Amino acid sequence: MLVLQNISKSFENRSALTDVNLEVPKGATHALIGSSGSGKTTLLRITLGLIPMDKGYVKINDKALSSFTPIQWADRIGYVPQDGGLFPHISGRANISLIAKMRGWDRARIDARIEELGRLVDLDAGVLARFPSELSGGQKQRVAIMRAAMMDPDVMLLDEPMAALDPLIRRSLQQELKSIFQRLDKTVLLVTHDLGEAAYLAERITLLHDGKVVQSGSFGELLHHPADAFVTSFINAQRGVPDAATVAA
Amino acid sequence: MRLRGIAGVLVAALAGLLVPVPGRAAESIVIGGKIFTESYILGEIAAQSIAAHSPVAVERKLGMGSTGILFEALKSGAIDVYPDYTGTLAEAILKQPQLKSVEEIGRALIPMGLAISGPLGFNDTYAIAVKQSFATQHQLHTISDLRGVQSTLRAAFSYEFMDRKDGYPGMVDSYQLKLDPQKVNRMEHSLSFQAIDDNAVDVIDVYSTDAKIKKFNLRLLDDDRGYFPVYQAVWVARKAFVDRHPREWEILRKLEGSISETAMQDMNAQADIQKESFGKIASQFLGAAAPDAESATQKIWQRTREHLWLVGVALLFSLIVGIPLGVIAVRFHAAGQFILIVSALVQTIPSLALLCFLIPLFGVGTKPALAALCLYSLLPVVLNTFTGVRGVDPLHLENARAFGLNGRQVLFRIVLPLASPTMLAGIKTATIVSIGTATLAALVGAGGYGAPIVSGLSLNDIPTILTGAIPAALMALIAHALFELLGWALIPAGLRKYQ
Numbered sequence: 001m002l003v004l005q006n007i008s009k010s011f012e013n014r015s016a017l018t019d020v021n022l023e024v025p026k027g028a029t030h031a032l033i034g035s036s037g038s039g040k041t042t043l044l045r046i047t048l049g050l051i052p053m054d055k056g057y058v059k060i061n062d063k064a065l066s067s068f069t070p071i072q073w074a075d076r077i078g079y080v081p082q083d084g085g086l087f088p089h090i091s092g093r094a095n096i097s098l099i100a101k102m103r104g105w106d107r108a109r110i111d112a113r114i115e116e117l118g119r120l121v122d123l124d125a126g127v128l129a130r131f132p133s134e135l136s137g138g139q140k141q142r143v144a145i146m147r148a149a150m151m152d153p154d155v156m157l158l159d160e161p162m163a164a165l166d167p168l169i170r171r172s173l174q175q176e177l178k179s180i181f182q183r184l185d186k187t188v189l190l191v192t193h194d195l196g197e198a199a200y201l202a203e204r205i206t207l208l209h210d211g212k213v214v215q216s217g218s219f220g221e222l223l224h225h226p227a228d229a230f231v232t233s234f235i236n237a238q239r240g241v242p243d244a245a246t247v248a249a
Numbered sequence: 250m251r252l253r254g255i256a257g258v259l260v261a262a263l264a265g266l267l268v269p270v271p272g273r274a275a276e277s278i279v280i281g282g283k284i285f286t287e288s289y290i291l292g293e294i295a296a297q298s299i300a301a302h303s304p305v306a307v308e309r310k311l312g313m314g315s316t317g318i319l320f321e322a323l324k325s326g327a328i329d330v331y332p333d334y335t336g337t338l339a340e341a342i343l344k345q346p347q348l349k350s351v352e353e354i355g356r357a358l359i360p361m362g363l364a365i366s367g368p369l370g371f372n373d374t375y376a377i378a379v380k381q382s383f384a385t386q387h388q389l390h391t392i393s394d395l396r397g398v399q400s401t402l403r404a405a406f407s408y409e410f411m412d413r414k415d416g417y418p419g420m421v422d423s424y425q426l427k428l429d430p431q432k433v434n435r436m437e438h439s440l441s442f443q444a445i446d447d448n449a450v451d452v453i454d455v456y457s458t459d460a461k462i463k464k465f466n467l468r469l470l471d472d473d474r475g476y477f478p479v480y481q482a483v484w485v486a487r488k489a490f491v492d493r494h495p496r497e498w499e500i501l502r503k504l505e506g507s508i509s510e511t512a513m514q515d516m517n518a519q520a521d522i523q524k525e526s527f528g529k530i531a532s533q534f535l536g537a538a539a540p541d542a543e544s545a546t547q548k549i550w551q552r553t554r555e556h557l558w559l560v561g562v563a564l565l566f567s568l569i570v571g572i573p574l575g576v577i578a579v580r581f582h583a584a585g586q587f588i589l590i591v592s593a594l595v596q597t598i599p600s601l602a603l604l605c606f607l608i609p610l611f612g613v614g615t616k617p618a619l620a621a622l623c624l625y626s627l628l629p630v631v632l633n634t635f636t637g638v639r640g641v642d643p644l645h646l647e648n649a650r651a652f653g654l655n656g657r658q659v660l661f662r663i664v665l666p667l668a669s670p671t672m673l674a675g676i677k678t679a680t681i682v683s684i685g686t687a688t689l690a691a692l693v694g695a696g697g698y699g700a701p702i703v704s705g706l707s708l709n710d711i712p713t714i715l716t717g718a719i720p721a722a723l724m725a726l727i728a729h730a731l732f733e734l735l736g737w738a739l740i741p742a743g744l745r746k747y748q
């Protein structure tokens with residue numbers, strides 16, 4: 001279970017996050033959505049332990065971030081950066097095994113884990129031998145998921161997993177991703193700006209605006225019981241439907 | 250940790266290599282000489298005289314560049330004795346041009362811990378030369394006659410002549426010459442003969458015993474105002490050498506008065522025109538058999554080893570010092586600017602000047618040459634490391650931290666591999682530039698491919714120059730090829746796709 005509790009953060013005098021609360025039950029997939037500048041990237045970096053927060057807690061299974069070393073924390077959260085974020089100088093396989101090697105895993109253990117994960121995301125060894133520049137967008141994404149899952153973390157954190165893909169591939173990969181999440185059986189937090197993606201992949205959605213949580217709930221709740229006018233305009237803007245307020249009766 | 254240990258040992262070894270050694274361990278006499286034919290021949294005569302009559306070993310450090318380098322070498326004890334001229338000693342070393350006689354100059358040198366012999370017999374003064382045809386055309390007989398053509402006169406004068414008070418500045422003063430500064434070129438002495446032969450210039454400075462005066466059919470203009478001082482050739486020695494080896498100093502002093510002007514001109518001609526070796530000329534003069542000459546392959550092999558050593562140590566230094574400096578320069582902005590500016594400044598110091606600065610610290614021979622090469626190879630490595638490391642996408646760094654890599658792992662696993670193509674290009678530049686620059690090491694007696702280039706240059710002997718220049722070029726080509734291979738081995742395979 002991932003809990004973000006009363007998180008506030010400001011840069012110099014500008015407030016980036018104000019009292020943000022978010023809870024992802026074990027095994028659930030949750031989407032954090034917002035337009036650029038909403039504070040979702042700051043929240044992501046705080047959750048990863050990359051920047052300190054001014055106030056609040058990040059907890060995994062009731063244990064706070066502050067009680068872990070950076071390495072322990074990194075192993076609890078599997079991170080999939082935007083567009084995969086694979087290191088270009090090493091093969092897909094080396095990307096996946098890098099962290100385990102640093103932690104002193106032996107070769108047999110690494111090979112076994114990679115084989116297991118390869119089956120889960122449906123990638124064969126031949127593809128893993130390639131360098132990132134030789135992989136398709138979908139393959140990169142799957143290698144990045146294997147890398148994130150390598151240390152068997154409690155939580156997976158994905159940053160805009162589909163942003164760099166074209167719409168057709170995006171649709172098929174979304175289905176793929178959904179089943180991968182089910183097979184991995186992890187607590188997943190998905191950061192995205194795309195409402196359709198959030199609705200498809202996640203059971204619950206948290207909409208962030210100006211550093212504050214506007215509404216948390218299922219897609220249906222956001223759609224049918226918007227907390228305020230911003231929620232409606234955000235949903236409509238994503239659907240390409242004009243805002244009701246701006247359409248003449 | 251292991252890498253750091255190795256680096257530490259290498260740095261310590263390198264430091265040991267570069268630390269100045271106060272005295273030479275083996276008891277031997279080191280003969281110095283300047284980089285022109287006459288000085289080579291006199292140096293050979295000195296070396297062979299001592300070798301023939303004394304059991305003490307003789308070491309030759311001939312062709313060592315300018316008066317400043319020789320003087321520093323003498324003071325620091327890197328050489329014991331070398332041939333020079335009274336005028337040069339008074340002007341360039343004592344800075345007392347009013348001193349004329351050998352006795353006066355000898356007395357003035359005592360406080361500096363130096364001694365001179367009596368005159369060897371000939372006077373090699375500066376003279377002004379024009380082509381015979383040019384002299385006839387303009388009816389030139391004396392330096393004063395140059396005033397008639399002064400507005401169009403094109404001159405090539407050596408650096409030393411241009412800068413010495415008893416050279417060019419005093420001459421134009423004394424003769425009231427008004428040459429067009431645009432047409433007065435500073436040129437390496439041996440190249441000026443080629444320049445006047447090609448009609449690129451009309452007038453050059455020469456030494457009065459220079460064999461090339463005849464070879465290039467030049468006319469010496471009379472010094473009708475008696476401006477040029479007398480340049481009696483003498484031996485200049487450290488007082489310590491004279492005290493320690495009185496017998497050997499006596500052997501050298503036996504040569505006083507034995508070399509006439511014509512004898513010297515002849516010997517210069519044998520070297521410059523007949524291309525005899527300095528050793529053979531000296532032994533003929535001394536009436537002895539020529540010492541065994543090394544075979545050409547032995548010589549080239551020896552020079553290759555010397556050259557490789559110079560380049561190799563400089564390269565190692567630039568790696569051990571340059572890469573960390575480049576990384577530090579990225580991490581700490583202020584220190585970075587300082588590092589980059591200092592290493593760029595070092596690059597702007599002319600190599601001969603840098604060698605001159607380094608002689609008081611390191612003596613002569615391999616050490617100052619190595620120190621200079623190390624300093625010169627620093628900038629390409631530092632700058633390319635800096636550029637490469639700074640060019641790494643900061644997203645990769647943040648991701649690496651998110652995955653729980655520590656600072657050292659990020660540096661060695663992510664940053665340096667990603668920067669390696671740029672870094673390798675810098676190391677390659679440093680190596681190839683070092684191979685070229687190392688030829689200058691011969692000027693301070695470090696040998697290498699520069700030795701035949703330097704002596705060939707003073708002899709205006711292109712084949713000799715080529716015996717140094719061609720292997721140096723080959724070494725650069727081989728280095729280039731090796732770095733291509735090294736690129737395959739060192740640059741991570743994933744990055745090669747981008748190249």
